[in-house]
Every structure is written in structure tokens, then in C-alpha cells.
Amino acid sequence: MNKSIITKIVNNIAILTLNRPEVFNSFNKEMAFLLQDELDACEKNPEVRAIVITGEGKAFCAGQDIQEITNPELNPGFKSILDDHYNPIVKRIRSIEKPIIGAVNGVAAGAGANIALACDVVVASERASFIQAFSKIGLIPDSAGTFFLPRLIGFQKASALMMLGDKVSAHDAEKMGMVYKVFSSEDFSAEYFVLAETLSKMPTKALGLTKRLLNQSMNNDLNEQLKLESKLQIESAQSEDYAEGVNAFVEKRKPNFKGK
Structure with missing residues (x-):
């Protein structure tokens, strides 16, 4: 039996591939818990300095597996699906202080779209699309979609897309600010890997602290954010990577950051 998440670590990059292509990588209970476990492992592994979440086959993720929720013997109920499956995934994506790339290779619908949008950097294949599909079946957007999409x-x-359930092409998503960049479908894997490799060679601690600041900026007022910037700048200035960055600048060479 194939694992529903394939994990590959290359050059300090963990690539987590959603692997249920026969159902467009839609989530069932097993895949949701396995993704949480793999994210936990990436967080704890000091060799991992960047994480990519992508999909196998034609889709990134079609959201919830409808077959699971329409089967009385398998259906965990919406409370469990949100509280135990999706919400912990979103919280992990935002709390892991390493850069996480959402590499959207194809359709991203419902929870699949919103999990992608929770990532630090979202890139899309030109064949990708994003759909807030919830209203089509009488549901409301979940997986932090109502939090991140209006901010993006x-x-x-965001209100229109959530109510109407329009499909958004990759290029339109880029124009809206929903994604960082769009790459050709032929070069997509190579392009997102180059981006991940760039991030993996950067000062990981500083990137993690930047992520913490961005998270806090969602709720802080200006004074609170300035105080936090001051605190975390002092912390980043005590890192080995800061010393290396300054020395490299003075010596006019490329820095060799270690992520410490």
C-alpha cells in the first residue's frame, strides 16, 4: 500500500508530496495525520532548513475526500475533521520556524487551497487553479481561509471568491497577490526546487524569527510590533549566521550560513 505522504530530503530541503492522485490528493484521516507527523519530523530535524508541500499527479489537493464523509462507517464528523485534521496542519505550517513553500502543481480546492495559502511562499504551476469550493455544497470556508485570503x-x-466559488487561474492568482510566482508546468519542479534551495542556504534562524514577526503582526498594534522587532533583532544579532553575514560582507565574499 502506497503512503499517502511521500517525504524526500535533498540538500537540506524536505519535499512532502501529497500522494493520493487517484482522488486528486483529497484528504482523508490517514493523510491528515501523516502530514502532521511529517511536519513535526521536519521541525525537529536540524538538517531540514526548508520545507516544500506539493502534490502528486494532476492536482495539488482537492480538499476533503467526500467518500470519507459520506460513508457512515468512516466519517469522523466535521468537528474532528477541523479540530484534529486541518487546523493542526495550519497551525504547524505557521509555527514551524523554517520557510515552508506551498508548491501548487494543479488544482487546489477547498481545504487544499487554504492549506496552500497558509504557507510562507506560494508558487504555482501555470496549470494550477484555486477554488473556494465550499459554497458549492453548502459549507463555509475553513482551514484558515477566512483568515488568510482577505489579508492576501x-x-x-476574498468575499466574492468565497461566496461565488469562482475558479481562479494561476496567473490571476499571481495578479491578485494570492501567490508569489507562476512557473511553466514543464519547469515547475525544477523552479520550486531552486527557490527551496535558495531559502535552505539562507540564515534559517532569521527567517524563522521573521515568520514569528509576521504571525504576530496579524494581531499587534504598531507599538507592540516595534517592541517585538527590537526584541527579536537582538536575538538574531546573537546568531552565528549574523556573524557570518557581517564577516562575509566585510571580506566581500558570499556568506556560508549554517542556519544557527
Whole structure:
């Protein structure tokens, strides 16, 4: 039996591939818990300095596996699906102080779209699309979609996409600010790997602290954010990577960051 998550670690990059292509990588209980476990392992592994989440086959993730919730023997119920499956995944993506790339290779629908949008950097294949599919079956957006999407593209546009359930092409998503970049489908894997490799060679501690600041900026006022910036700047200035960065600048060479 194939694992529903394939994990490969290359050059300090962990590539987590959602692997249920026969159902467009839709989530069932097993895949949700396995993704949580793999993210935990990446967080604890000092060799991992960047993480990629992508999908096998034609889709990134079609959201919840409908077959699971329509089967009385398998259906865990919406409370468990959210509290135990999706919400912990989103919380891990935001709390792991390493850069996480959402590499959207194909359709990202429902929870699949919103989990992708929770990542630090989202890139898309030109064949990708994003759909807030919830209203099509009488549900509301979950997996932090109502938190992140309005902040990414604005309240009015997010409201319309969530209510109408329009499909958004990769290029339109880029124009809206939903994704960072769009790559050709032929070069997609190579392009997202180059991006991940760039991030994996950067000062990981500083990137993690930057992520913490961005998370806090969602709720802080200006004074609170300035205080936190001051505190974390002092912390980053005590890192080995800061010393290496300054020395490399003075010596006019490329820095060799270790992520410490």
C-alpha cells in the first residue's frame, strides 16, 4: 500500500508530496495525520532548513475526500475533521520556524487551497487553479481561509471568491497577490526546487524569527510590533549566521550560513 505522504530530503530541503492522485490528493484521516507527523519530523530535524508541500499527479489537493464523509462507517464528523485534521496542519505550517513553500502543481480546492495559502511562499504551476469550493455544497470556508485570503487579496475580492466559488487561474492568482510566482508546468519542479534551495542556504534562524514577526503582526498594534522587532533583532544579532553575514560582507565574499 502506497503512503499517502511521500517525504524526500535533498540538500537540506524536505519535499512532502501529497500522494493520493487517484482522488486528486483529497484528504482523508490517514493523510491528515501523516502530514502532521511529517511536519513535526521536519521541525525537529536540524538538517531540514526548508520545507516544500506539493502534490502528486494532476492536482495539488482537492480538499476533503467526500467518500470519507459520506460513508457512515468512516466519517469522523466535521468537528474532528477541523479540530484534529486541518487546523493542526495550519497551525504547524505557521509555527514551524523554517520557510515552508506551498508548491501548487494543479488544482487546489477547498481545504487544499487554504492549506496552500497558509504557507510562507506560494508558487504555482501555470496549470494550477484555486477554488473556494465550499459554497458549492453548502459549507463555509475553513482551514484558515477566512483568515488568510482577505489579508492576501483584500476583503471584497476574498468575499466574492468565497461566496461565488469562482475558479481562479494561476496567473490571476499571481495578479491578485494570492501567490508569489507562476512557473511553466514543464519547469515547475525544477523552479520550486531552486527557490527551496535558495531559502535552505539562507540564515534559517532569521527567517524563522521573521515568520514569528509576521504571525504576530496579524494581531499587534504598531507599538507592540516595534517592541517585538527590537526584541527579536537582538536575538538574531546573537546568531552565528549574523556573524557570518557581517564577516562575509566585510571580506566581500558570499556568506556560508549554517542556519544557527
